[in-house]
Amino acid sequence: MSKPAILTVDDDPMVSAAISRDLRNRYGDDYLVVGARSGAQALAVLTKLALRNQPVALIASDQRMPGMTGVEMLEQARTQAPGAKYLLLTAYADTDVAIKAINDIGLDHYLLKPWDPPEERLYPIVDDLLDDWRQANPDHTSDVRVVGHRWSDRSYDIKTFLARNHVPYRWYDIERDAEGQRLRALADATVAELPLVLIPEGDTLRSPTTLDLAAALGLRTKAEQPLYDVCIVGGGPAGLAAAVYAASEGLSTVIVEREGPGGQAGQSAAIENYLGFPKGLTGADLTQRAVAQVARFGAEMVLARAAVGFETRGPVHAVVVDGSGEIEARALVLATGVSYRRLEAAGLDELTGRGVYYGATASDASLCQDDDVYVVGAANSAGQAALNLARYAKRVVLVARAATLENTMSRYLIDRIAAAPNIEVRCRSEVVACRGDGHLEALTLANRDSGASEEVESSWLFIFVGASPRTEWLGPDIARDDKGFVVTGQDLLIGQDHTPRWPLARPPFALETSVPGVFAAGDVRLDSMKRVASAVGEGAMSVYLVHRYLATI
Incomplete structure (x- = not known):
């Protein structure tokens, strides 16, 4: 886990060095102390830390700086460092500004300069602020974060690669998650640059290949011996x-x-x-x-x-x-x-990776919360997937071309599927068409005996046919x-x-x-x-x- 950061901001080189030195002496073992010499530089540092998923515990800023005051900088800092504690370093003449900032921007404390001796005037205040921050942020982790669109085939490929290589990650949908929108804005990413992969203490990756991602994660991508x-x-x-x-x-x-x-x-x-x-x-x-x-x-x-x-x-x-x-x-x-063999159905290829998937990882199930899901296949892999998806989905329909599952699926799976109240099995059926605008919205099922067909609404189709x-x-x-x-x-x-x-x-x-x-x-x-x-x-x-x-x- 990355150390939480303490950011100091002061345009005076001597004051900047002094506050950084005093904070590093006291808190350097547990916190990363970073210095900035202007409000603009501080915001740039905060953006970099946010994209690396490095938490910011405290921002200690001087008030009187050219170009951007400390209060103005702290007000903008909420975007990059939500939850950070604010400490304003100010002269006696600016105490009214500091008091007003408590109400206006949620300033946590102001401190008159100079703060010597720090053991009496600085550390007790910072101790309290950091204690409060730790209590509010007990479970911070530095997992990889993926920011993208849930109907993006590239996003799905990236998530699957991470899951298969046992790399913990957190997923943010830019349409559903405010945090995903915030991270995309911080990275100034276009649609073509999604998904973003944010690696702790690493550069932001924009729609990376799996090879680029593996290299960034430190996974071995070349043989070492001749x-x-x-x-x-x-x-x-x-x-x-x-x-x-x-x-x-x-x-x-x-x-x-x-x-x-x-x-x-x-x-x-x-x-x-x-x-x-x-x-x-x-x-x-x-x-x-x-x-x-x-x-x-x-x-x-x-x-x-x-x-x-x-x-x-x-x-x-x-x-x-x-x-x-x-x-x-x-x-x-x-x-x-x-x-898995490719399924022949009209419109299916265009929607692969956008609601239509070959195989499924265990983590896919939670994405289907309260939805209708269709699974094509009659072997063990299809049965296991149907049971896993049924833990979250409103209904799972298992579509099989054969007249029965007995010849292709293990008995224990057949019994569990029969006992699941939200799993329906349709034998002698097949998917013959799919449609959707940008992602799967509906599919057509046909009965292999009667030839009758029906269109059903669904955003999820998982395929497990042949090998x-x-x-x-x-x-x-x-x-x-x-x-x-x-x-x-x-x-x-x-x-x-x-x-x-x-x-x-x-x-x-x-x-x-x-x-x-x-x-x-x-x-x-x-x-x-x-x-x-x-x-x-x-x-x-x-x-x-x-x-x-x-x-x-």
């Missing part, structure tokens, strides 16, 4: 498990993750069938625990970087990373998981099926065209791909179970196979 024993592409459960086992067994290890660790599982509001957690746990909790283990054993994690190419160079495999060159490793584990692997960057050397899932192990010996796709005399290891030394684990692999527990198991197993492979080269 060559690793194993490079893991993807930071979901499979990739994190592989990193824990590889690093703990002495292999130099790096994970490349284009968004944030956790994958789809990391966005889950509740994982209730994972071994060892009888009450369940959130995807964020599971991810945070795994990331801590990864860090403990010394594996590197490179964030906000997408793998865009792959090459084999003799005994070394190279992953080409967007914007930062390449990472070389002796073995490679593909754990890129899957993303598409992220493997287009691998090129032709890595064998994949017609949907892009990576072929491994014994399936390589006879391909779909009945020709072998394995180049060596030895048989492939169980999770090995068509390129020796490259393994696949988790949802990206053909015929994987698509469950968190199996992904973790495959991630751990891949490291055992990496050891066997490294012993052969």
Whole structure:
């Protein structure tokens, strides 16, 4: 947490140095003492502190200054430092002005100059003012703040990135929150510059890319070594498990993750069938625990970087990373998981990120307070999202193309959905159109049997349909099926065209791909179970196979 600030304002260099010195001697351990030499400079300092979310506890200002008096400056300071205590330093001749300022601007105290000795004339007054300020501001934190429009796709992307990387933040909607309007005015930001990301003790970011945001937060965005024993592409459960086992067994290890660790599982509001957690746990909790283990054993994690190419160079495999060159490793584990398939519906693409979302984080639920929400999907991820959203929404409608949920969703989720009074399930239905001006306002549902359709009003549509692997960057050397899932192990010996796709005399290891030394684990692999527990198991197993492979080269 940043130290609260005490701002001193006086145009006389000797007086300015004296008041700053006396306050720093007494309060410097707990407060940041900052000096300004004019009212305009003081307001500029206050604006900078406000954008950094650094609280201002006290402003001690001289009254007689050229250009702007102390009272005039303090009156304007309320915008940048609401709640700060005001102390006016004045001569005897200005006591009437000071007394009037108590009523006019809420002046807390005035002090006649000089204040020597400070132990008798300065510190007792400041002590009382700071005590009052601390009692009124007990819970100040220096979280990242995001200022934007709730229907902005960029704002949603920024919030999702922060949530997935476990960075605490506070969200301010410029239409609903006075504080958001104040911060936007302080930053003098245009609509095109939103969202603003205000980082404590850092510069204000204006509509940043996730890479810029990661760098500003101090997250690692580049690999540190020229060559690793194993490079893991993807930071979901499979990739994190592989990193824990590889690093703990002495292999130099790096994970490349284009968004944030956790994958789809990391966005889950509740994982209730994972071994060892009888009450369940959130995807964020599971991810945070795994990331801590990864860090403990010394594996590197490179964030906000997408793998865009792959090459084999003799005994070394190279992953080409967007914007930062390449990472070389002796073995490679593909754990890129899957993303939700795009839904085909008229008008939907234009509204994606503006009321239409693929997947959902646990924090999305609170945004839907007292609204009607629609969820498309019939698997566990859709069921978990519907239950989480129902905690806040007035009504949640789960839209499924199938005639029943039994074949695709776990029984415990089906039972909980049936027991929820504000969740409605519409089977044999689909979303065929969306409309809205700037954000989703209504969608059209069609019955797959009768063909009948109806338009319903809603500002929220969350989509959980199917799975598409992220493997287009691998090129032709890595064998994949017609949907892009990576072929491994014994399936390589006879391909779909009945020709072998394995180049060596030895048989492939169980999770090995068509390129020796490259393994696949988790949802990206053909015929994987698509469950968190199996992904973790495959991630751990891949490291055992990496050891066997490294012993052969």
